[in-house]
Amino acid sequence: MNGGAFQRVMFAVYIAIFFLYLLGPLAVMAISAFNTPQYPQVWPIEGLTLDWFGLLLADADMMYGLQTSVWIGLLVVCISVPTGLAGAIVMTQIQSRLRSTYYLIVVSPVLTPGIIIGISTVVFWRQFTTDTGTRFLYDGIALTVLGQSSFISAYCMLIILARLQRFDRVQEEAALDLGASYPQVFRHILLPFLKPALASAAVLAFLSSFENYNTTTFSILSDKTLTTVLAGRVRQGTTPSISALAVLIVGVTILAAIAYEIWKRRADAAAARRQRAALAAEEAELAGEPVPA
Template sequence: MNPGPFQRVMFTLYTAVFFLYLLGPLAVMAVSAFNTPQYPQVWPIEGVTLDWFAALFADRDMMTGLRMSLWIGLLVVCIAVPIGLAGAIIMTQIQPRVRSLYYLVVVSPVLTPGIIIGISTVVFWRQFTGQTGTRFLYDGVVLTVLGQASFISAYCMLIILARLQRFDRSQEEAALDLGASYPQVFRHILLPFLKPALASAAVLAFLSSFENYNTTTFAILSDKTLTTVLAGRVRQGSTPAISALAVVIVVTTVIGAIAYEIYKRRADAAAAARQRAALEAEEAEMSGTPAAAMG
């Protein structure tokens, strides 16, 4: 049934309100980042300037927090993605009777409040490092990486598991029958198949770590990340330099998303071309077989 005029108007209105709600704050911050007043202002536009971007990069605390957030994000990726991969593989290997219990256990960190994860991480590692004499591990960066990875790895596992459920196990069996070892099957068959999911999990892990606040604010101790620095600045009063930071992050994210989409489409096109070439070669071989037999 075709929608009537009223339904079309309501759908258009809903779409406009949705995108206004979604993109409105970004537009406000983008305009205020180029406006000259000392406080975030959209209208009136008193002048256009790039001074707030210069002030942003000259802010020592902000740049220190940004570098710390990038470093922590990379470490979280290095820990959370392998843990998520292992968790997804185990999920497909264990007996169906215990699979639901295992799923509940590995997903439970996602349901735990970040404040609880941050506090429990600090308390546990303070006692552990004190009893084992490894006080050098009681560091804000180490605790933050461990606290964030404890729940971000569950997100990674869910992404990888969704891809792994479409994997054809007969490929592994065929490789093992031909004499391949389990590490070779994992490296040459399973990992290439999971490559898109691993890339998606790595991106999600990094972004989740970069924007995390609840766990970070307790686990970071005396160090600072970008989120903790921004939280302190907002309490003191926002400035257009924060708007400039938002513009930089949004532009970087959009460029990264576009680059990833271009790479993905080229990879898909190359895979399709290889598949077509293989099919053409197979058809040519099949069509040439009778001729060879007749000759």
């Protein structure tokens, strides 16, 4: 076997091991979700059943935790994406000598352990609500949203900033020269350009919030999310209903990814058609021919 063939074989082995390591646990959970034993079991398969999915849907704590996690995730998106957008815009506007300091400040929550963020969120807002007489705001869901948003917004800022660095400022200057106001430039020029980054930031913010445990376990107080419920169940011993939950989450994720890819391809095709139509119209105008409708 020559060197090239050996490298191809080793690369194939590496890829196989990589995907086995990546997808193996998901396959195990998927099989155990349809197996009949009371404890998650892959082999032997004693029978096929859908009872674990019914048991999952009938689990009040699990469903309440799922509902709370989704609600918190949506609120985190509503806070983190605008905050990240503002942070990215400020990054491009401040003086170059201050950017490194500003960048260090806004990215520091990402480098802070989640446990520290959770504890500090609870301590700060407990004292703040007590001193201001707004104790009713000292709520587990509100604290979790604030704690998670403090570092998830930094992720959003980095995504938006990467897109914003490719923005051509000449478009803004041209619009201002033509009489547009700054809000109009922001709404009609900058936001459409940042739309893909905003969508990616929103998805990342929701997923980061949904799976977060370190910050949530302290800031949620007496309430509970899906991650805290799952952590409690794992300490008591797992059941195949948790595997059924994993199958549903993976299935929803795959369907969402497929739907997004279909939408993206259709949007790209529509943009290409518009570009071809514009080029054809420009060529026809230069040739003195009638412009196609």
